[in-house]
Structures are given as structure tokens and as C-alpha cells.
Amino acid sequence: MRYLLISICICLVGCASYTKKNNFKEVAVTNDVVYNPYFSDASKDYVYKAKIEVYNKTFGGIFIVKKIAEANHRVVFTTEMGSKIFDFSFQGDDFKVNYILEEMDKKILLNILEKDFRVLVREEEHVFNKSVKENTTLLETEIASKKYFYAFKNDQLNSISRVKKGKEKVQFIFSDISAITAKNIQILHHNIKLTIKLKSIN
């Protein structure tokens, strides 16, 4: 009986929603679309110096994003000396590998990169729930059947979190923001040792 009570308690805590756990209060959805403006300007070449930390190994390169058309982005990673490491296209829900270095052509890695960059470049998505706490608003949405929370502080998108069973699995943190450009972006994985840090260089 005691174990049952403990189990119920654990479940109640563990299953508590991400918003409730963080003391957000659910409110009515007023605008049912959430926007990420940081890769929305088709006239701009987005160029970042990248540092990727994976299982205590760090390597760098140049991370490039270009909006080709509506819901169509090109995402390319090269070494500092210019050799291409990967080159992806995101068009609507489609994903195409234009090029990937043979040594990196692993399905498990490709899946992670596809998921991360799809979220990064996705400009708008349907909102299912809205909750607020002080000057922060959380908008809940779904991308490729995964649950995401977009956190806005004073109407500025500060982070996107992929959440599973009330826990953050991946966080996208935007900082040093001017107008619609995030000069610093961090993608932090909490379930695997992978961090991608991007710093704008143009």
C-alpha cells in the first residue's frame, strides 16, 4: 500500500505538465500561430562561427543558413578553411541531404541534426496552448510529432524547448538579439552530450 502511494506521488510529480511544474498559468490562446523570426529574412546570409561539443570533443566550423523561399531553408556547415561538412535543405516538411561527409553519414546523427535544424529554421507553427508567468509567455506547439514550448519575454523569443514527459530534452537559447537577428544561439541536449554554439560573424 505504501509503495502504491509512493508510486502515485512519483507519477503525480513526474507527470505534472511542464508549464505547471514551472508555475505558469494557462490562459486562452489569442493568436494561434507562433513565429520564430531569426531566419526569416530571405535577403540575408546568416553566417555563424560554430562550436560543436560532442562527448567531450570539440570541433569548430562555419554554420550557414539561407532562406531560399517561403518555408524553404538551406543549412550548410563547413570547416573554417571552407570544406563542406554537410549541406541540408528543409522545404516544408521535407528534408534533403545535398551533401554529407562520408565519415558523418550515420543515420542516428542525421536524425538528430535534422530534428534540431528543422526547429531552428521553422518560421511559424500552430499554437495549442498558452500560459504565462510575469512577463514570460509560453506557447506550446508540435513539430514532427514532438512537443515544443516557445518562451517569449516581453514579446521577444528567448528559447525553444523540446519537452517529453514534463522534462526538457533539448533547448534552443537565443541571446544578443537585435531586431530579428539572434547573434548567439545555443542548442543544448540534455539526454545526450551534444551542444552546438553559434556566434554570428556577419
Added chain:
Amino acid sequence: MRNILYLLFIMVVTVHSQEKMTTVEATLLKEKVKAQAAETKTITSDFIQYKHLDFLTNDIITKGDLSFKTPNMVKWSYVDPFVYSVIFKDENLYINDEGQKSDVNLSSSKLFKQLNKLIVNSVKGDMFDANEFEISYFKYKGNSDVHFIPINKKISKYIKAFHIQFNSKGDVVEIKMIEPSDDYTRIVFSNRILNKTLSDAVFAH
């Protein structure tokens, strides 16, 4: 009629910019570059790197300097818009990424060793190996432009062609590395100084 004239004009311009060298001219250039490379003990130079990706509005521009010392030490240092250097020495790559140091041993990878050798040779311009490349010679704006197409399939998977421009002294002024997708990296040298005393400390990690 007017269209034909335009077409002829364009053809003349194109032919003018990519005029093929005669066999004699090509041999002279090759000898000049080889003699120059044999005498070159050190090179220091500034460079501007243009990364061209077809879908971008502008090329990505990075700037830095290059040091070379015989037999095979090369250091590429980027200073703008970020600080990063890579030293090719023995069979290792030594990287300093804004103060964060790391190294990569290439001895286990024949391919990377070959690519490494190409980078060292291209800095000197001495890549005239008919066993490794299909070579063609052009004149371009008073310089010589030599196209090296790798014969080895493993190399050509990464680099479709090297285009190296030499000035009248047979010194390298520009290197263009073209990828199979036709995107390319173009490196333009300036303030190139040969045989200045260069301490090994420059290539210390």
C-alpha cells in the same frame, strides 16, 4: 544581326579571358614555378578567403595570414572575423580555435594525408604531377591560370579541381578549390614574401 554581334562580342571576351597557353609557354611556366618552389625555404603572406556557395547573396569573407617553412610546415591563421589557426606539421593538424587547442593525427588516414600534401604543395604552386592531375594551362589578365583536375577518384570526391594563378615571376597569387557541386573556396594572396627568416616557434602549438 545585332544579336549575332553581341554573341560574337561575348565569345571574343570569353576567349580573351581564358586563352589557352601554347605547349612552349606551358613548359616555360612549369619550369619557372618548379625552380621558384625549389628555392623557396619560407613564405609569409596575407590572404583573403572567399567562400562561394551558390545560394548565398554574398561570398563569406575571412582574412588572415599564412606561413610556410620547408619541408612541410604550414600555418593558416584567420584573424577576421574570428581568431583561428591550423598548423599542418608532420602528420598532425594543430588547431587553435579562439584559444581552445586541439590536434588531429592524420597518420591513420591515407586520404587526409594526401589532402594535406595537396594543401602544402598548392601553397608553393608545385603540383605539376601528371600522374596525379590532368593539367591545363591558360592566360588570364596578365597572369597564368593552371587547372589541376585530380585523377584519383577518392580525391575528386572532395575536390573537383584546383585553379592556381601565378604572376609573371611564377609566384602563386590565387588558389581556387572547386567542389564537386561547383561551390568553391578562393584564396587571394597579398604581401607575399619569400625566404624571410622564419623561426620554428611560429609553428609551435
